[in-house]
Amino acid sequence: MKVLAKASDNNIATVYVAETEDKKLVEFVESLQPPFPIEDKWVFVISTMYGCPVGCKFCDSGWTYKGKLGKAAMIDQIDYMIRSRYPDLKVPARKFKIQFSRMGEPAMNESVLDVLRQLPELYDIKGFLPSISTVAPHGTENFFSQLLDIKNSQYRNGFQLQFSIHSTNPEQRDWLVPVRKWSFSEIADYGEQFYSDGERKITLNFALGEGNEVDQKVLLNYFDPEIFLIKITPVNPTQKALVNNVKNIVDDSCGHNNIVNRIESAGYDVILSIGELEENRIGSNCGQHIMNYLSRSKAPLDAYSYELESV
Ligand code: SF4
Known part of the structure; x- marks a missing residue:
């Protein structure tokens, strides 16, 4: 893999653009969580596919799809970022998270499982x-x-599993995530098998656009608050969200407050994750994709404003 360029604020996040052995482009991200130092938390977001066949209505990774990455191409992304800072391959971060969610739906690529099996052998990542x-x-x-x-x-010591459902209304969910999917019952059944006492609860994520339904009665019908928690995130500024008129309501104006209160009252733990707005400008946030932005050049407001520098 050859890293070609990056968009970066060293104190917040860096997006790398690289060419793999297949001569295709991937993007991957490392981010910090100011004010915490890297020794406290370091986060990678790697690609599992070249684009994504799902085509969610707010995600710029889904403009194209050119196949899956193999195990080596996924490990190359991780290896590049670890070696850049820790050539001895010992990562000191107390929390070192790798999300398989830059480009691609990980469950549609079984090589992701091979990466998970092998990673603990490759690095000292306590x-x-x-x-x-x-x-x-x-x-x-x-x-x-x-x-x-x-x-x-x-x-057993830590695994984060998130189902991105985005709406409790099945028709709305189908519009936002336009592929055939597991029903809420199927997700709930699997979650109950996956979760054991004392482990992290399973996350149900809602990237909240205006009008997205989050009905606590539907949630309670399927998802046990002892096993599932709810994470509310913004619809980040992407070209897809702009074209499809998906308007974010999770911001400082607190349009999400009512929904958060209702879900908490129903007994769920709620994580409100707004993140760093500077990441929108870097293009490192969830759903963003710099190369697609460059090929289309229709920028959402306040996003993708960092220049790509050659590496
Ligand atoms: S949000 Fe995930 S599944 Fe949906 S298009 Fe983007 S990468 Fe694919």
Whole structure:
């Protein structure tokens, strides 16, 4: 893999653009969580596919799809970022999270499982927290069955699993995430198998656009608050969100407050994750994709304003 360029604020986040052995472009991200030092928390967001076939209505990774990355191409992304700072391959961060969610739906690529199996052998990563965020596509039962075994055998101390459902209204969910998917019952059944006492709760994520339904009665019908928590995130400024008129309501004006209060009152833990707005300008936030922005050049407000520097 050859890293070609980066967009960076060293204190917040860096997006790398690289060419893999297949002569295709990928993007991957490292980010810090100011004011915490890197020894406290370091986060990678790597690509699992060249683009994404799902095509969520607010995600710039889904403009194109050119295939899956193999295990080596995923490890190359991780290896580049670790070696750049820690050539001895010892990562001191108390929390070192790798999210498989820059470009691609991880459950549609079983090589992700091989990466999870191998990572602890490759690096000294005591604070390692793998994170799989998925829309739960139909036909991925084999992936999830193996994932459960891997978590139980290798990651009892910490594994983050997130189902990105975005709406409790099935029709709205289908519009936002336009592929055949597991039903809420199927997600709930799997979550109940996946979760064991004392482990991290399973996350249900809502990137909240104006009008997205988050009905606590529907949630309670399927998802046990002892097993699932709710994470509310913004719809980040992407070209897709702009074109599809998906308007963010999670910001300083607190349009999300009412929803958060209702879900908390229903008994769920709620994480409100707004993040660093500077990451929108860097192009490192969830759903953003610099190369697609450059090929389309229709910038959402206050996003993608950093120049790509050659590496
Ligand atoms: S949000 Fe995830 S599943 Fe949806 S298009 Fe983007 S990368 Fe694919």
